[in-house]
Amino acid sequence: MIVDFGTLSEGRKYKTMSNTIFPRPVAWISSEDEGVVNLAPFSYFTPLSSEPPLVVVSIAHKENGEHKDTFANILRHKRCTINLAHDGLIEALKHSAEELPHEVSETEHFGIETRRILDGYPPMVADAKCALFCRLVKTLDIGSDYEPLLLEIEQMYIDDERIDPKGHIHLENIGRVGMEFLVDAARVK
Numbered sequence: 001m002i003v004d005f006g007t008l009s010e011g012r013k014y015k016t017m018s019n020t021i022f023p024r025p026v027a028w029i030s031s032e033d034e035g036v037v038n039l040a041p042f043s044y045f046t047p048l049s050s051e052p053p054l055v056v057v058s059i060a061h062k063e064n065g066e067h068k069d070t071f072a073n074i075l076r077h078k079r080c081t082i083n084l085a086h087d088g089l090i091e092a093l094k095h096s097a098e099e100l101p102h103e104v105s106e107t108e109h110f111g112i113e114t115r116r117i118l119d120g121y122p123p124m125v126a127d128a129k130c131a132l133f134c135r136l137v138k139t140l141d142i143g144s145d146y147e148p149l150l151l152e153i154e155q156m157y158i159d160d161e162r163i164d165p166k167g168h169i170h171l172e173n174i175g176r177v178g179m180e181f182l183v184d185a186a187r188v189k
């Protein structure tokens, strides 16, 4: 069948895209404002270029039209930390998608341990095997409820145990397929 996007509702477009364009990596973003660490997942996330090292994360407005906390914090402080999650972190990641008041930290509320390993950036999720420490380059006005953020990777944490003697990196990131998660994706050459 041919799906004519011109005839679909917003929800149907989301369902169709998120069930076909997969697996999507999940940016589990730590951001910070006035000492409160915010944590939330975003799967409209993709690398754009490696020179400069850019990624894009597309964040929708809240139903009341306000910015989500992650967006507001990054806009204000220009820095965020993108954690890459493995399957042992799925429950914590799901919890952190809950919309809590701005002054309530998801990491404290849900007991998700974090550690601050670089000055000037929000702390990373303690058990993540990889984290991208990013600077906001710009926001993109696409005339929509979604406002993509262009982010430059300035530093990256990789768990030493995930780097083999040849320098290859081995992560078991989860992916997103529709509303489900993809784990243990097989690698084939």
Ligand SMILES: Cc1cc2nc3c(=O)[nH]c(=O)nc-3n(C[C@H](O)[C@H](O)[C@H](O)COP(=O)(O)O)c2cc1C
Binding pocket: 026, 038, 039, 040, 041, 042, 043, 044, 045, 058, 059, 060, 061, 067, 068, 069, 070, 071, 093, 094, 096, 097, 098, 099, 100, 176
């Ligand atoms: C796996 C997953 C992926 C998500 N991806 C996105 C996304 O790409 N863009 C978005 O705006 N919201 C996305 N959400 C919803 C946000 O995580 C949710 O709105 C969250 O409350 C935002 O938190 P904040 O207000 O603390 O930033 C996703 C949720 C889940 C569980």
